[in-house]
Amino acid sequence: MSSRHTSGLLQSQWNEPHAATMDEPGRLLYRSNLLGADKRITNYGGGNTSAKVMTADPLSGDEVEVLWVKGSGGDVGTMALDGFATLYQSKLNALKDLYRGEAHEDEMVAYLPHCTFNLNTRAASIDTPLHAYVPKTHVDHMHPDAIIAIAAAADSQKLTQSIFGDDIGWLPWKRPGYELGLWLEKFCLENPKARGVILGSHGLFTWADSAAECYAVTLDIINKAIVWLDEQTADSAAFGGSECQVLSAEERQSVASKLMPEIRGLISTDEYKIGHFDDSDTVLEFVCSKQLTSLAALGTSCPDHFLRTKIRPLIVGFDAHKPDIENTKEQLPQAIESYRQEYAAYYDRCKHADSPAMRDPNAVVYLIPGVGMITFAKDKATARISGEFYTNAINVMRGSSAVSTYQGLPEQEAFDIEYWLLEEAKLQRMPKPKSLAGRIALVTGGAGGIGSATAERFLREGACVVLADIDKELLEQSCAHLSERYGSDVVRQVLMDVTSETQVADAFSKTANQYGGIDILVSNAGIATSAAVEDTSLALWNKNMDVLSTGYFLVSRESFRLMRRQNMGGAVVFIASKNALAASPGASAYCTAKAAEVHLARCLALEGAGAGIRVNVVNPDAVLQGSKIWSGDWLKQRADAYGKDSSDLQAHYRERSLLKRDVLPEDIAEASYFLASDASLKSTGNIINVDAGNVQSFTR
Known part of the structure; x- marks a missing residue:
């Protein structure tokens, strides 16, 4: 494992004056966050930490020893x-x-809630005994790549002794x-001078009598492993050297954007x-290597790696020497079906009488x-984290295969982890997915009032959203706002002019590359102009047609192409206007272009029905709040057309409506959500007017 992969030795981040201001639980948290912040020490959600703290009992007032240990789930770096x-x-x-022996160890988990101190609602994890029975005050359990490379070697015990x-x-x-908790206790009692232990195929336990010392011991042991591996592998080619060339960054992105929708549709x-693409140097070195096939087939070793990445990855049949993307796509259905069959055979070979039913047989990696x-999972964060875990596994395989023979978990052991009844119980407790979980939406005009409100409505329901807009500054602001509220994993932005065929195609390619495809298009980009017909220039007429008609055609065409490749159906929502159905004075170009939108939607509803692609329209009226088109000349032009002052226009629109209500961006977002969701699964070619009631725009 060369230094270019380990990025040098771990540096202590401990600040003793800062730590001195904390109580013992505070120092435990401080240590945990420092350790979890470096992925060379442990992966997301992996590992755990603990401290045994003397505390006053809330009932008796007596000083009692309390184990503080990372609870079930969570991440030490962010907890x-x-x-x-x-x-x-x-x-x-x-x-x-109460322990009846190894055959009954799972029943001990049910006793842990009876040990709870101070009515703490955080559930204790399966690793609790591993910390409880180590006779030291502070304990760290981490999954460093450098350590697992030693733990996963065929002669792991010999290497550990040597290092x-x-x-x-x-x-x-x-x-x-x-049982493992008792093993650790026995080891500590028999080896009182030892500062830790390597668990074969698993990870590292270290301990000490203070938080600062425990942190220092953990870093010291990992650094020793890093130095040793660097020395042993300094002159050797990783994974037996290169088998194929690395394509250029542009070519890699292109291949990924073409394959991800195909894979997504099949699985x-x-x-x-939701998909995630990784072409980091670590990944590229492995996928271009001579040992790719042989090592990938062995699977991962560390249980945390395995649970995130499945029994083994699927190697896509792509020839980097003679790239033929169409041939690769033709091979994908059979390759994916073969993986499913192999996974089902693995399940049948290893299952027990009480094993849970077989889960999704598709590959993750x-x-x-x-x-x-490429990694696929039920949401973006899980897909990204699964990729991070397999990258950890690559680092482990690199180091282990260079100094010894790498070995993954035995198949039966891997199955018993994957289909552990305790793990199944945890999965059954997971909350029900939100209504748009796993969906990918692209919203044009995404930086404006209606666009950003629609994006937020989709995000609340679990979708991943790509905001597309021509206004760079406002786009960045909208994306930052939504990312802050919903997380950076689920929001992306792309600068796009809907009238540019090239930019539109590039935006959809980037969407596929970021998330794997598309399920929802909200075509919302717009302009608004007002002029008497005799004052309407050809340029003004064409501008309306370019943005509101041609632009909607271009994004719809690209959406249809991508949705058909996935073969998963989809939903297209046009944000048109009351003016598509009701004429308005001094706005012939705008009204005509909006009418074209509605008829285009009807045509697309006919074309998409056979593929399960639904196309519907929302017709807003007078959405002044947060709207970019009302921030320019349009506001004054429409006020002049009705003989009103600009400040009176909102009241004018409200009073002319049948319901006497203002129409807000959130109202349009709600209608768009309905038409994009499965609640309207049997609706296509429809128009929903969200205009507070306007008799002229009643559909007939």
Whole structure:
């Protein structure tokens, strides 16, 4: 493992004056966050930390020993104090009298809630006994790539002794649980001078009597492993050297954007999937290597890696020497079906009488020679994190195969982790997916009032959203606002002029590259002009037609192309106008272009029905708040057309409506959500007027 991958030694970030201001739980949290902030130490959600703290019992007032340990779920790098479970150490010790042996260790999890201190609602994890029975005040359990490279080697015990001597011990693979907790206790009692232990195929445990010392020990042990691996592999070619060339960055992005919708369509028959593409140097070195096929087939070793990435990845049949994307796409259905069949065979070979039913048999990780790695999951964060975990696995395979023989988890052990009844129970407790979970939406005019309100409505329901707009500054502001509220994983932006065929095609390609495809298009980009017909120039007429007619055609055409490639159906929503149905004085160009939008939607509803692509229209009227078109001359022009002052126009529109109500961007967003969601699954070619009632625009 060369220094270009380990990025040098870990540097201590501990600030003792700062730590001195904290109590013991505060220092535990401080240590946890520092460790979790560096992915070389542990991956997202992986590992755990603990401290045994003397605390006053809320009932008796007596000083009692309380175990603070990272609770079930969560991430040590980002957790807060409420992420720790707290348990009476005396009660945890008493559990030993109830333990009936390894065959019954899973039942011990049910006893953990009885050990809860101070009514803490944070559930204790399966790793709790591993911390409770180590006779040290502070304990870290991390998954560093450099350590797991040693843990996953065929001669792991020998390497551990050679590198660390008696400072760090070694225990063979054992599934996390109560029995492993007792193993750790026994090791510590028999090796009182040891500062930690490597668990075969798993990770690292370290301990000390203070938070600062425990943090220092963890970094010291990992750094020793990094230095040793660097020395051993300095002159060797990783993974046996290169087998194929690395395509250019532009070519890699292009291949990914072409393959991701194809894969997504093939694996999303039961639930929508979101994709993530990674072409980092670490990934490229592996997918271009001579040992790609042999190492990938072995699967991962660390349980955390395995749970995120499945039994093994799927290697996509792409020839980087002679790229033929169409040939690769033709091979994908059979390759994916073969993976499913192999996964089902693995399930049948390893299942027990009480095993949960087989889960999704599709691969999570797709490796493309010369191009990179694609991961698919139920949401963007999970897809991204799965990619990060497989990158960790690549680092492990690089180091382990360079100094020894890499070995993944035995198949039965891997199955028993994946289909662990305790893991199944955790999955069953997961909240029901939101209505747009796994959906990908592109919203044109996304920086404006209606566009951003629609994006926010979709995000609330679990969708990933790409905002497209021509206004760079406003686009960045809208994207930043939504990212802050919903997270950066689910929001992307693309600068796009809907009248540019090239920019439109590029925007959809970027959407596919970022998320894997598209399910929803909201065509909302617009302008508004007002002039008597005799004062309407050809340029003004053409501008309306270019943006409001041609622009809607271009984004719809690209959307249809992408949706048909996925073969998953889809929803297209046009944001038209009351003026598409009702004439308005002094706006012939605008009204005609809006009428064209509506008729285009009807035509597309006919064309898309066979592919399950629904096309519907929302007709707003007088949405002044947050709208870009009302911030320019249009406001004054429409006020002049009705003989009103600009400040009176909102009241004029409200009073002329049948319901006497203002129409807001959120009202248009709600109608768009309805038409994009499965609530309107049997509706296409329809128009919803959101205008507070205007008899002239009643559909006939």
